[in-house]
Amino acid sequence: MNTQYAPAIECRGIGKTWNEAEAPFVALQYVSFEVKSGEFVVLLGPSGCGKSTLLYMLAGLERATRGALLSDGVPITGPSPERGMIFQEAALFPWLDIRDNVAYGLALQGVPRAQRERRAMELLARVGLNGFELKRPSQLSGGMRQRAAMARALALQPKVLMMDEPFAALDIQTRAKMQAYLLQLWRESGASVLLVTHSIEEAIGLADRIVVFTARPGRIKEIVPVDLPRPRNPRDEAFHALHDRLAELLADEVDRAFAEQEALAR
Numbered sequence: 181m182n183t184q185y186a187p188a189i190e191c192r193g194i195g196k197t198w199n200e201a202e203a204p205f206v207a208l209q210y211v212s213f214e215v216k217s218g219e220f221v222v223l224l225g226p227s228g229c230g231k232s233t234l235l236y237m238l239a240g241l242e243r244a245t246r247g248a249l250l251s252d253g254v255p256i257t258g259p260s261p262e263r264g265m266i267f268q269e270a271a272l273f274p275w276l277d278i279r280d281n282v283a284y285g286l287a288l289q290g291v292p293r294a295q296r297e298r299r300a301m302e303l304l305a306r307v308g309l310n311g312f313e314l315k316r317p318s319q320l321s322g323g324m325r326q327r328a329a330m331a332r333a334l335a336l337q338p339k340v341l342m343m344d345e346p347f348a349a350l351d352i353q354t355r356a357k358m359q360a361y362l363l364q365l366w367r368e369s370g371a372s373v374l375l376v377t378h379s380i381e382e383a384i385g386l387a388d389r390i391v392v393f394t395a396r397p398g399r400i401k402e403i404v405p406v407d408l409p410r411p412r413n414p415r416d417e418a419f420h421a422l423h424d425r426l427a428e429l430l431a432d433e434v435d436r437a438f439a440e441q442e443a444l445a446r
């Protein structure tokens with residue numbers, strides 16, 4: 181297959197049913213979209229619609245029950261250094277300093293110590309953590325830990341960076357700063373980004389395109405392009421208009437998701 185012009189990521193008719201044999205629980209249905217090379221795509225949808233499940237499948241950590249997931253035109257069968265993953269809480273090793281955390285994947289790839297430490301130091305400087313290289317994760321703030329996690333993911337020069345609500349645990353000011361860092365790293369790295377969020381504002385602030393999901397079973401409701409110049413200002417009229425439109429698209433879905441969760445709790 182000529183994979184030269186294949187999208188960085190492609191979901192073709194994806195479905196995911198948990199516990200299919202005994203008590204099937206359909207999480208996702210008929211999900212088809214692609215992420216182009218260098219594109220920033222955000223997955224937005226109500227709680228429980230399957231956004232994280234989809235990201236885990238693309239990371240190669242879960243299998244789809246239907247359809248095909250491709251990376252650069254090649255079926256995804258497991259995790260790969262070409263697809264980096266960042267979670268809501270930075271998953272750093274607590275016993276290593278952050279330089280060694282960032283260099284960890286390079287060590288696994290057999291990169292010599294001096295070279296990987298140099299690369300880790302460069303990346304930590306890029307995310308504004310110079311001077312903190314020898315600290316343990318517990319000695320850093322949440323935002324700093326998340327920047328270290330970004331540096332660690334970027335160390336392996338992934339083609340796609342996948343992020344599951346990476347800033348949800350941070351306060352609003354730190355969140356805004358982290359979004360700016362992310363945009364800068366995205367531009368410099370040339371990687372594609374696929375980011376999950378609940379926040380309409382975050383989605384508009386970051387994305388080239390927003391994939392809006394329905395309540396469970398998660399299907400694509402609409403794919404919304406964001407044609408606003410960056411940096412984007414939430415006070416701009418065009419930002420507001422898009423916010424209203426997305427809020428309207430999501431309103432019924434959030435109600436449905438809430439009703440379902442209440443019913444399940446009974």
Ligand SMILES: Nc1ncnc2c1ncn2[C@@H]1O[C@H](COP(=O)(O)OP(=O)(O)OP(=O)(O)O)[C@@H](O)[C@H]1O
Nearest residue numbers: 198205207225226227228229230231232233234396
């Ligand atoms: N391992 C699992 N086994 C069974 N059901 C699961 C499993 N993981 C997730 N689910 C269910 O699949 C559905 C989708 O979950 P998922 O976490 O992907 O949703 P989400 O859109 O990321 O939600 P949130 O925004 O609240 O994080 C949910 O109903 C969830 O309870």
